[in-house]
Amino acid sequence: MATNTAQLLPLAIVAGMFILFLVSGLRTRKNQTTEYGFSGGYTGRVGIGASIASNWMSAASFMGLAGMFYLKGYYAMAFVVGWTGGYVLLLVLMATQIRRFGKYTTPDFVGFRYESDAARTLAALISIAITIIYSVAQFRGIALLVSWLFGIGYTPAVLVGASMVVSFVVISGTLGVARNQKLQYFVLITTFILPLMLLTRKLGYFWILPQFGYGAAIIDLQQQFGFCWSDPFSGNSPFQWLALCFTLMFGTAGLPHVLSRFYMVPGIRDARWGVVWGLAFIALIYWSAPVYGVLARLFEARAGLPFNAADANAADMVLLAAASLGGLPLWVIGLLAAGGISAAFSTTAGLLITGSASFSYDIYPRMIRPDASEADKVFAAKGFFLVLAVIVMVLTLKPWGMIVEIAAFAFALAGNTIFPAFLLGIWWCRANSAGVISGMLLGVVITFAPLIAGDAFPLIAALFPMTSSAFIGAPLVLLMMILVSLLTAPPSDSIRRFLRINVHDCPEE
Amino acid sequence: MKSETRVIKLILISWLTAIVGLQVYVYFLERNYSELLLNELTIFNLPVHFWLTGQFLPLWFIILCVLFNLWMDRHTTSSLEGTLRFRVGARSGEKQ
Numbered sequence: 001m002a003t004n005t006a007q008l009l010p011l012a013i014v015a016g017m018f019i020l021f022l023v024s025g026l027r028t029r030k031n032q033t034t035e036y037g038f039s040g041g042y043t044g045r046v047g048i049g050a051s052i053a054s055n056w057m058s059a060a061s062f063m064g065l066a067g068m069f070y071l072k073g074y075y076a077m078a079f080v081v082g083w084t085g086g087y088v089l090l091l092v093l094m095a096t097q098i099r100r101f102g103k104y105t106t107p108d109f110v111g112f113r114y115e116s117d118a119a120r121t122l123a124a125l126i127s128i129a130i131t132i133i134y135s136v137a138q139f140r141g142i143a144l145l146v147s148w149l150f151g152i153g154y155t156p157a158v159l160v161g162a163s164m165v166v167s168f169v170v171i172s173g174t175l176g177v178a179r180n181q182k183l184q185y186f187v188l189i190t191t192f193i194l195p196l197m198l199l200t201r202k203l204g205y206f207w208i209l210p211q212f213g214y215g216a217a218i219i220d221l222q223q224q225f226g227f228c229w230s231d232p233f234s235g236n237s238p239f240q241w242l243a244l245c246f247t248l249m250f251g252t253a254g255l256p257h258v259l260s261r262f263y264m265v266p267g268i269r270d271a272r273w274g275v276v277w278g279l280a281f282i283a284l285i286y287w288s289a290p291v292y293g294v295l296a297r298l299f300e301a302r303a304g305l306p307f308n309a310a311d312a313n314a315a316d317m318v319l320l321a322a323a324s325l326g327g328l329p330l331w332v333i334g335l336l337a338a339g340g341i342s343a344a345f346s347t348t349a350g351l352l353i354t355g356s357a358s359f360s361y362d363i364y365p366r367m368i369r370p371d372a373s374e375a376d377k378v379f380a381a382k383g384f385f386l387v388l389a390v391i392v393m394v395l396t397l398k399p400w401g402m403i404v405e406i407a408a409f410a411f412a413l414a415g416n417t418i419f420p421a422f423l424l425g426i427w428w429c430r431a432n433s434a435g436v437i438s439g440m441l442l443g444v445v446i447t448f449a450p451l452i453a454g455d456a457f458p459l460i461a462a463l464f465p466m467t468s469s470a471f472i473g474a475p476l477v478l479l480m481m482i483l484v485s486l487l488t489a490p491p492s493d494s495i496r497r498f499l500r501i502n503v504h505d506c507p508e509e
Numbered sequence: 510m511k512s513e514t515r516v517i518k519l520i521l522i523s524w525l526t527a528i529v530g531l532q533v534y535v536y537f538l539e540r541n542y543s544e545l546l547l548n549e550l551t552i553f554n555l556p557v558h559f560w561l562t563g564q565f566l567p568l569w570f571i572i573l574c575v576l577f578n579l580w581m582d583r584h585t586t587s588s589l590e591g592t593l594r595f596r597v598g599a600r601s602g603e604k605q
Contacts, residue, residue, distance in 0.1 A: 074535075077562040081528060084567040088524045091574050092517045096581070206554065211564070215554035222548050238536045245528065272581060276574045283567040290563060505510045 005151045010334030014149065017187065017338040018168070018345075024180040025172070045270055047182055049277020052261055054185040056083075056282055058134075059141025059344035062192065064403030065286070066322075067315035069293025071402075075236055076293070078245040079404060080286040082411075085245070086252025087279045094253060095262050095271055097426045100503045105354075106256040106418055107362040113425040115495055116433035117366060122440050124362035126417045127256045130410050131355030132392055134255075137406035138348040139165075139396040144317050145341050154313070155397060162393040166386065169349045184346060185281060191339030193284075196291050199326045203295075214291040217298045225301040243468035244408065250470045251411025254419030257354050292322045299325035312402045352392075356385040401467075408467035409447075415470030416443030420477040426503060428482075429496045435485030439477045446473035513584065520577050527569050531561050 068076035111120030147157035206213035360381035424431040454461035
């Protein structure tokens with residue numbers, strides 16, 4: 001997909017899409033509560049679902065997943081199951097109960113539930129780390145698309161992409177633009193599925209539902225080119241598949257910016273049904289993503305192009321490659337690129353803003369400047385936003401994997417730390433601050449252990465793979481939290497009473 | 510609360526069984542069938558394991574969420590009705 005010339009028509013489409021979002025956001029801002037222009041409003045349960053889905057859709061879902069299918073076939077289904085199954089955990093274990101705490105951020109929740117400033121600060125630091133890692137995945141997606149759009153190399157594309165993200169946030173914030181998330185989801189799903197329908201129609205497959213039609217492409221690949229997609233675990237073991245799948249599920253139920261969605265919805269019942277709609281909208285993308293991977297392989301085989309399993313950049317750009325090799329018009333490819341950039345931009349902007357808010361409200365006034373005024377906090381948030389953007393940009397220059405692998409690492413960190421803290425915090429009255437602090441610290445160690453000690457100790461890398469460490473890690477963290485909590489003093493009577501009456505709906509004793 | 514916990518347990522068991530059970534099934538398919546034959550086993554035009562994992566499981570998750578919500582709606586409505594009856598009765602002096 002590498003070219004040395006700017007793609008003018010796709011660039012115009014990308015610019016047009018952002019102008020559409022800005023204008024639409026300006027028109028609807030009066031009806032919505034805004035916070036740096038990114039909170040969004042809600043109109044009914046479908047609207048809540050669309051907000052959840054558009055908030056969730058990132059470069060990993062839009063671009064990275066297709067690339068993983070292109071490389072590994074069935075094995076990539078672990079991402080589909082992980083990123084949808086996690087919503088069941090969220091709904092039944094967290095969504096209703098979180099709202100009863102009346103806290104708006106992850107550090108707020110941890111600080112209140114565990115009655116500990118240290119736990120709150122640790123949760124804030126972990127939230128910032130998750131923000132950084134997850135944003136690297138998004139920046140990588142943005143850089144690859146910018147590289148293609150402007151016809152420039154990867155490194156300058158990272159710099160241009162980062163400048164674009166910062167400008168986007170500053171302009172949106174200055175103008176007070178609200179996110180029209182229903183429109184955004186509609187645009188994303190259209191730009192994702194329309195090219196698929198055109199491609200499958202061109203191939204003579206069942207194009208009305210390409211999610212089923214691509215089965216014929218799998219057969220064609222096998223019969224015409226001897227390539228088999230049906231090697232389910234693709235050289236990996238079922239343990240590795242399940243470890244990745246459950247890590248993504250635990251991470252989904254522990255990602256701070258996903259959990260925040262439930263605080264903002266007006267009613268508990270709406271929040272619950274919003275999850276169902278959100279899951280259905282998300283599933284629609286995930287039912288479609290494998291098609292791009294399979295079709296890209298088929299087009300490459302037909303064109304006699306060699307398959308390069310080691311080229312992560314090519315795999316992450318497989319979406320555009322499939323459209324281009326399939327001979328779709330440039331405006332359709334431009335739509336795809338615009339959808340990808342839009343998904344990555346909105347996720348990155350939301351993440352960086354959440355991260356900078358964590359710093360300015362949970363760390364800055366507690367650890368750096370205790371007498372900080374509200375104006376100081378806002379200034380700190382703006383400053384830290386830029387610092388975060390620079391850190392993410394530098395890390396993106398040398399990414400450690402494909403888009404979905406980087407994102408999965410952020411999920412592993414959330415699954416090993418925030419998920420156990422919320423789970424026991426909601427469901428077990430005896431969990432205390434010592435338990436949660438030791439548990440979250442263990443979670444951090446487990447997440448980074450394969451990076452630091454994986455080469456020296458192969459057993460660590462085997463049990464806690466970098467992208468899949470929460471499968472064993474999260475239960476270990478839960479165990480640690482339980483043990484330490486039992487060995488130390490119980491939480492105060494007031495918080496236990498709050499949990500019994502307000503969260504668990506038990507009558508007063 | 511007890512009934513809510515029971516429903517949550519049921520949902521989680523159905524969720525876990527479907528995920529792990531299907532992968533065990535796919536593992537045995539992989540062991541017992543050649544790649545060629547696996548492609549021949551299709552549901553809705555897709556190889557059986559692609560359909561079961563990629564399409565059925567997300568659909569199953571949606572069904573589980575819908576069932577949970579329907580139960581919660583009924584449960585909260587009946588709890589609310591009980592509370593209202595109690596309040597109305599107490600004020601008007603009706604026997605409960």
